Amino acid sequence: MAAEDRKWKCWQCNQELVKQQVLFTYLGHTFSHDLPTCPKCRRVFIPKELADGAIAEVEEQLEDK
Amino acid sequence: MRKILRKTYSVCPVCLKRIPADHVALGNKIYLEKSCPEHGSFSTIIWHGLRDLESWRGNLPEIAEGENENCPHACGLCPEHQQDTCCVLLEVTKRCNLRCTFCFAQGGDGEDIPFATVRSHLFALADPGKTLVQLSGGEPTVRDDLPQIVAAAKEAGCQYVQLNTNGIRLAQDQEFVKELAQAGLSFVFMQFDGTNDDIYRRLRGQDLFALKKQAIEHCALFNLGVTLVPTLVPGVNTDEIGNLIRFAVAHAPAVRGVHFQPVSYFGRIPALPSEAERFTLDQLLAAIEAQAGELVPQDSILPSRCDHPLCGFHGDYIVMNDKTLYPLRRKEENCCCQPTTAEQNRAFVARRWQRPQAEAALSSDQENPSLAGDEIETLEGFLRRIRSHSFTLTAMAFQDAGNLDLERLRRCSLHVFANGRFVPFCAYYLTKQG
Numbered sequence: 001m002a003a004e005d006r007k008w009k010c011w012q013c014n015q016e017l018v019k020q021q022v023l024f025t026y027l028g029h030t031f032s033h034d035l036p037t038c039p040k041c042r043r044v045f046i047p048k049e050l051a052d053g054a055i056a057e058v059e060e061q062l063e064d065k
Numbered sequence: 066m067r068k069i070l071r072k073t074y075s076v077c078p079v080c081l082k083r084i085p086a087d088h089v090a091l092g093n094k095i096y097l098e099k100s101c102p103e104h105g106s107f108s109t110i111i112w113h114g115l116r117d118l119e120s121w122r123g124n125l126p127e128i129a130e131g132e133n134e135n136c137p138h139a140c141g142l143c144p145e146h147q148q149d150t151c152c153v154l155l156e157v158t159k160r161c162n163l164r165c166t167f168c169f170a171q172g173g174d175g176e177d178i179p180f181a182t183v184r185s186h187l188f189a190l191a192d193p194g195k196t197l198v199q200l201s202g203g204e205p206t207v208r209d210d211l212p213q214i215v216a217a218a219k220e221a222g223c224q225y226v227q228l229n230t231n232g233i234r235l236a237q238d239q240e241f242v243k244e245l246a247q248a249g250l251s252f253v254f255m256q257f258d259g260t261n262d263d264i265y266r267r268l269r270g271q272d273l274f275a276l277k278k279q280a281i282e283h284c285a286l287f288n289l290g291v292t293l294v295p296t297l298v299p300g301v302n303t304d305e306i307g308n309l310i311r312f313a314v315a316h317a318p319a320v321r322g323v324h325f326q327p328v329s330y331f332g333r334i335p336a337l338p339s340e341a342e343r344f345t346l347d348q349l350l351a352a353i354e355a356q357a358g359e360l361v362p363q364d365s366i367l368p369s370r371c372d373h374p375l376c377g378f379h380g381d382y383i384v385m386n387d388k389t390l391y392p393l394r395r396k397e398e399n400c401c402c403q404p405t406t407a408e409q410n411r412a413f414v415a416r417r418w419q420r421p422q423a424e425a426a427l428s429s430d431q432e433n434p435s436l437a438g439d440e441i442e443t444l445e446g447f448l449r450r451i452r453s454h455s456f457t458l459t460a461m462a463f464q465d466a467g468n469l470d471l472e473r474l475r476r477c478s479l480h481v482f483a484n485g486r487f488v489p490f491c492a493y494y495l496t497k498q499g
Contacts, residue, residue, distance in 0.1 A: 024444065028395065033444045054444045061416075061451050062393060 003047035010038035077101035141486030151478035193222025232280035246287035285319035307356025322457035365392035371410035
């Protein structure tokens with residue numbers, strides 16, 4: 001099971017995270033992705049695979065060389 | 066009102082001796098002026114004042130006293146050269162199946178370089194895992210063993226193998242295209258001067274438009290990206306710039322972009338150029354604005370940062386399903402950019418000019434109306450689209466003995482491999498005028 005599909009709890013609020021649409025903005029471009037989010041404090045859990053994978057690739061594609 | 070804006074060095078167009086030169090403003094126009102003690106004074110238009118030259122160039126320094134004193138005659142990269150090699154050009158033949166009015170390489174009836182020699186050159190020039198080699202000529206596709214040369218380039222460790230071609234054989238010989246693709250060819254730079262045969266008759270001596278389209282189709286069959294390369298000649302095809310961009314966008318993703326080359330007067334040229342026969346970089350920028358209109362936002366075209374800003378530009382886009390261009394970069398986000406390395410530039414151009422693997426291309430090429438427009442708003446949608454439908458507008462303003470500016474030459478990253486040395490392109494093909 002992918003990390004973002006497991007059940008997670010917010011360590012501060014002790015709330016179960018729920019999948020919500022999250023907006024990422026980088027160099028003037030905005031992208032959405034559904035990620036586990038704390039319903040109380042709105043903190044977002046970004047799995048390592050996403051950070052090292054899609055997010056890193058988007059950064060590389062957008063950075064001017 | 067005559068005003069000296071900048072000091073640099075150039076060469077005498079007659080004897081090619083290194084001489085001081087000035088950028089001189091006369092009204093809105095800017096000229097490169099220089100005097101040879103033996104052959105007199107020369108003046109060449111370099112900018113029409115259609116864009117602000119200072120802001121386009123940025124804060125690059127002038128050539129200081131005592132710098133680059135052996136440039137360009139000791140060329141074959143010296144410690145004072147300011148840029149590494151981004152792309153290496155290797156001539157594999159002097160033969161050509163066209164007799165163009167303009168040709169930097171004076172291709173014609175020459176000879177092929179023996180395969181063993183080409184192979185040894187490839188091993189000498191390759192920096193394994195990095196090199197982008199351009200197989201050039203003459204016309205490389207006149208060689209039946211070109212697929213073996215491509216394979217040798219890959220064996221030598223070249224990461225990317227680019228073919229510079231007029232496309233005739235790619236149109237006429239589908240099996241040959243297949244062999245090139247199977248040998249590991251990365252992408253194709255195809256001479257493509259316009260979208261009607263009048264242009265080809267005037268520049269290339271025969272009708273070629275149908276062949277160009279056929280060549281693109283054949284490359285698409287084998288997942289080879291094609292970048293269109295027009296030579297822009299005033300009075301012939303400078304009013305064709307908008308059509309070239311629209312044609313390229315319409316044929317994306319098989320076509321990966323347009324690489325404009327304003328005419329330079331070296332190699333085989335019809336005559337010494339008058340001011341009206343030159344097409345400066347700011348004229349090209351203005352022509353794109355006038356002819357492509359909303360398709361190409363002007364602030365999406367940025368000065369070269371790998372080479373000198375006066376040597377070219379790049380615009381980076383995604384082609385959308387409705388055949389509009391989504392710009393990836395705008396000027397205001399890049400106001401403080403520093404020069405980039407040749408390695409960064411090579412990775413960038415290769416990422417854009419190469420098509421993704423066949424499986425990825427198959428799934429993303431299917432124009433799915435449900436994904437139109439907003440599909441790039443998700444991380445996955447954006448990545449899917451940019452992998453398959455990236456598109457560039459680039460330009461390279463080659464220099465000749467008339468407008469050679471050593472401040473520009475010392476930042477050149479396109480190098481010809483010859484006699485065991487890497488020689489900046491415009492130094493290698495420098496030709497005496499008159």
